[in-house]
Amino acid sequence: MIDHRGDSPATARPGTAPKSVVALIDAASGVERELVGTWLADGGIGAQFGTDAPVTQLDLDAGAVAAQLVSRRDDPLVVPIRVLWLPPERDGVRRVTFGDLAILTNPRQPNRLAQRRLLGKSPDRYVVLTGAPARLSELRANNPEAAALLDKGTAEPFARAIVRAAVVALERAERTIIGDRYKVPRLVTEEILDSPDFLRRLELIADQIGASPHEVYRRAEKSLGELVAAQSRLVSDLFTQAMRPVHASTWKVDCDESGLAGLRDLNRRFPLVFLPSHRSYVDAFVLGDVLARNDFPPNHVIGGANLSFWPIGPIARRTGAVFIRRSFGDDEVYKAVVEEYFAYLLAKRFNLEWYFEGGRTRTGKLRPPRYGLLNYLAAAVRTNRVDDVMLVPVSITYERLNELGAIATEQVGGTKKPEGLAWLARYIRSQQHSAGHVYVRFGEPLSARDRLAAHGDPLTTPPLTIPLHRIEPIPPSRIQAGIVGDHEPPEVTELERKAVQRLAFEVAVGINAVTPITVNALVTLALLGVDGRALTLGEVRTVLAPVLGYIDKRDLPGGEVDALRDEQGLAVVLEQLSLAKVVTVYRGGLEPVYSIESGAHLEAAFYRNSAVHWFVNRAILELSILAGVDIGEDDDALKTGWGEAFRLRDLLKFEFFFPERSEFADQMVAEMLLVDPDWYNHTRRDTRSSDILGKLTASGFMMAHRVLRSFFDAQLVVAERLADRDPGDEIDRKEFIAECVAVGKQMMLQQRLHSPESVSTELFTSALKLADNYDLVETVPDDSERRTELTQRRTEFADRLRTIGVRIAQAAALDPSNMELR
DSSP: OOSOOOOOHHHHSOSSOOSOEEEEEEOSSHHHHHHHHHHHHTTHHHHHHSOOOOEEEEESOHHHHHHHTTTOSSOOEEEEEEEEEOOOEETTEEOOOHHHHTTTSBTTBOOHHHHHHHHHHOGGGEEEEEOOOEEHHHHHHHSHHHHHGGGGTOOHHHHHHHHHHHHHHHHHHHHHHHOGGGOOOOSHHHHHHTOHHHHHHHHHHHHHHTOOHHHHHHHHHHHHHHHSOOOOHHHHHHHHHHHHHHHHTTOEEEEOOTTHHHHHHHHTTSOEEEEEOOSOTTHHHHHHHHHHHTTOOOOEEEEEGGGOOTTHHHHHHTTTEEEEOSOOTTOHHHHHHHHHHHHHHHHTTOOEEEOTTSSOOSSSSOOOOOOHHHHHHHHHHHTTSSSOOEEEEEEEEESOOTTHHHHHHHHTTOOOOOOSHHHHHHHHHHTOSOOOEEEEEEOOOEEHHHHHHHTTOOOOOOOTTSOGGGOOOOOHHHHHTTOOTTSOOHHHHHHHHHHHHHHHHHHHHHHHHHOOBOHHHHHHHHHTTSTTOOEEHHHHHHHHHHHHHHHHHHTOOBSSGGGGGSHHHHHHHHHHHHHTTSEEEEOSSSSOEEEEOTTOHHHHHHHHHTSGGGGHHHHHHHHHHHHHHHHOOHHHHHHHHHHHHHHHHHHTTTTSOOOOHHHHHHHHHHHHHHHOTTTTTSOGGGSOHHHHHHHHHHTSOOOHHHHTHHHHHHHHHHHHHHHTSOTTSOOOHHHHHHHHHHHHHHHHHTTSSSOGGGOOHHHHHHHHHHHHHTTOSOOOSSOHHHHHHHHHHHHHHHHHHHHHHHHHHHHHHHSHHHHTTO
């Protein structure tokens, strides 16, 4: 059965006129049966499909189909039919409202009395709908394994396949009337559990875990019941109306819709996977609203089971939310069900959405991606369950967030409050204040198949004898012994792993590339870089003017940043930040002065960090030039500067997404040309490092202390704690981070750290990953020589960070906003 409503006889007429027709009628009431019967008696089939063949009416029910259709020897044309009921039209839109529920009926599924009333009063409220037809022989060809069971006297699997095909055809026909935003899957659990490949996989798992096939089947059925989103158009309409005020009164949504038409075209051929940045629990509502207004089908939003609490969980599942356990443990059945459901949705071209950072950002910048769901996606592509998947990077950026207080508390060791009804009430209450704009931007879509192949994925199908989720690197001892069993060759597994990681990197870069610079990001960038001093309105403008010029030169995406170019617009932004308790204003002197509110540095850093990736290369350039100046010999300054740039890039690789070395080098040259446009043309050895430093200062601003200081300060805390630790002591990461928070607060009081934003569990966690990457977190219990060597490397790591801290202080001293006040 094909996607066709049957409006045009020319396109609907089968190639050869059928000798008989079977109408599969999906009717829930006598009224619906009357409407369909009248339509058939008036020649509806003949008029629509150009045939005068006799029509047999059957209920759209597997039992009736098994008894009266599947064993027929002729080749009837099978036509699914139902009555589609529509809500009343309001402002050009047919959508259910809470007012409709006051009359105790669902306009999309009115009761019998309401149906009877609508026949005479509102004929525009119903349509007799036909799905695209198919010959019985075509249905057999499309379901060969189920049809083959007919010879063994088993008709039910083929009958269920016909019913599923009819339902899908009717759903597709409905969407030509109600729009793609109401595309919802039907009979998902039944279709998955009827899949011969999936049943064979369950049998393999039963053998592996020593359980009976029946027990494994029941566990899979239960897991599907827990997992599958049972979408409802009624609940979707009402939930959207109920939740829209949470963000509609708080933010003005600013969406660049220029690329959405292209995405809709892609969606006709491929499933879309939207991968947004995650800054707020409201993200899914904001994005969902934008897509619904542009008639995209609803996304299946994949999230953690921690948000499935009553009543939000059951309601959200009916709007497309898929709640997955945070930990699968050794539950092989659940893993198989998740992977199969994931592949099923992609194969049926349902769009997905998940927040691939693994949770909300705690610092404001993009977090490192998690690879779990991308691995499932890659598996679906490798096994050709889907031709291709288009990944859509999405940036959701808020000018202000009313939930930042809780995020900041978590950063200094506070406990995250568990989700529940009380949490939800507090959350909704916190969103009742105006917070400016929320910017939704869509990056260039990425072909999963093309990008995986470009990154070296062999795109091979693993053997059927092992579940896909068990494909993992083989321990080196087994490889050396030649024991690899049924696994993929280890080199293939490694290629697949790296390809998925690079694909995730591309998505992250795509998000950053369309993330706009907001007014609050720039104002907090200015105020966080002046060592706690308060600035007048004019001084804030002076700090921002060269930065705005830099943004113009690079043509960076921005929000309402032009408002910062005049005093009135800037004053409004500062006052709004004051109301949000991020900025404090002193008005008792000659004129107001502004500074970061005491205790609000983490909140201010959150806003700044949403745009900080645009200024990282400039900051690295400044520190590289200062390293070259320290050498003193101009002949070595250039070499030293390049070496320092690459070393800084390596130290920051767990914080930012850097390109390959050659592309990074090109980006650094571009930054240098902004400072000195003639630098690339003349012989660089003829230019003294002091001249370059002068031109850097003359550019009007310095970024290193504003952009990188908090990250390197956090790394210093971790490095010093490691250097003071006995190499034989095992490190408990959770306790170690808590220790870093406590010692970081002490170092703040001693003014060894420059800002409270450096005392952050998120920054300490990334710094510990970096140290681990340098093999500084290992434990050496016995070997005295290795213990000495590890202690020395830890000490050198801390010394290196102290040197960087000194250079950052030099950059801060050279910043014109600081020089003018000395």
